[in-house]
Amino acid sequence: MPELPEVETIVRGLRQAVLKKKIKKTDVYFPGIVVARGRSLPALLRNDSFCSIGRHGKYLMFTTNKGTRLVVHLRMTGQLFLTDKVYRPDKHVHLLLTFGNGQRLIYRDIRKFGRWTVVPPEKEFRHYINAGTDALTININELKTLIKEHPARKLKAFLLDQLLLAGIGNIYADEICFALELDPETPVGKVNGGKLLDTIRAILKLAIKHKGTSVSDYLTSRGAKGNFQNLLKVYKQKFCPECGAKIVRKKVAGRSSHVCPKCQKGYKK
DNA sequence: CTGTTTACCTGGGGGC
DNA sequence: TGCCCCCAGGTAAACA
Numbered sequence: 001m002p003e004l005p006e007v008e009t010i011v012r013g014l015r016q017a018v019l020k021k022k023i024k025k026t027d028v029y030f031p032g033i034v035v036a037r038g039r040s041l042p043a044l045l046r047n048d049s050f051c052s053i054g055r056h057g058k059y060l061m062f063t064t065n066k067g068t069r070l071v072v073h074l075r076m077t078g079q080l081f082l083t084d085k086v087y088r089p090d091k092h093v094h095l096l097l098t099f100g101n102g103q104r105l106i107y108r109d110i111r112k113f114g115r116w117t118v119v120p121p122e123k124e125f126r127h128y129i130n131a132g133t134d135a136l137t138i139n140i141n142e143l144k145t146l147i148k149e150h151p152a153r154k155l156k157a158f159l160l161d162q163l164l165l166a167g168i169g170n171i172y173a174d175e176i177c178f179a180l181e182l183d184p185e186t187p188v189g190k191v192n193g194g195k196l197l198d199t200i201r202a203i204l205k206l207a208i209k210h211k212g213t214s215v216s217d218y219l220t221s222r223g224a225k226g227n228f229q230n231l232l233k234v235y236k237q238k239f240c241p242e243c244g245a246k247i248v249r250k251k252v253a254g255r256s257s258h259v260c261p262k263c264q265k266g267y268k269k
Numbered sequence: 270c271t272g273t274t275t276a277c278c279t280g281g282g283g284g285c
Numbered sequence: 286t287g288c289c290c291c292c293a294g295g296t297a298a299a300c301a
Contacts, residue, residue: 001293001294001295002295003295058295073295073296074295075277075294075295075296076278076279076293076294076295076296077278077279077280077293092279109278110278110279110280111277111278111279111280111293112277112278112279113277113278113279113294113295113296114295130296130297150270150271152270152271153271157271157272160295162295162296169294169295170293170294170295171294216293253272254272254273254274254294255294256292256293256294
């Protein structure tokens, strides 16, 4: 499940490899993932090149030299990786860009939830992205304001709400709650804002350093697995690495959540 | 405001 | 081997 650290890892890899490279061909195998308001994505990209690749929350943002702009979201099972070898697309490959240097960018998505959306040039990217402030760039005043506006929200629901704070998904929400030593159902109004910000930053940065978490489908832009799954403390873990207690699974904010009943204050079934 | 449910999809795993 | 059912969890929309 690509969350902020996974998308950031992909963006960094793609920037190095495909910026300024001529796009020779775009093959769309499953048109359902492309939203282009009647325009043809292959025609828009043909002989153009990307001049910038960015990220906001879990969204990728591509801009070409001629001004075409794309917002890409990988949702649950989207993979975005490069290859310069002969590549035989399987049934889950929905889009393939071929660059002038022979490199290919492959979009593969088992569940077809992801989207490539062509957005108009009039407004800033943010206008077309349904998300609040990026979790890596939010400052303490902004975070404290959000907490003040939603004090009754459960900590985990707060972290997962993309309209408040963009980029955190189920894996990192559980890891952040564990690092804070708080049950995910703790009202966020009772959480220290400074501590919360430090913890969010520390976990996301550490995960980026380890190129993200591969628990199911996520791959880096080079098609490799990330490494942060080896450093997870509660998500899909059996025993607490701090105290050895059995990790409990419960539903919070509609998601399966992993909690150490001993280390996380306020734990309730 | 808060919360829950459903839909979108496919594959993997458990039970039998 | 195979069938049925549930589960995985990002987002939008419908609803209480």
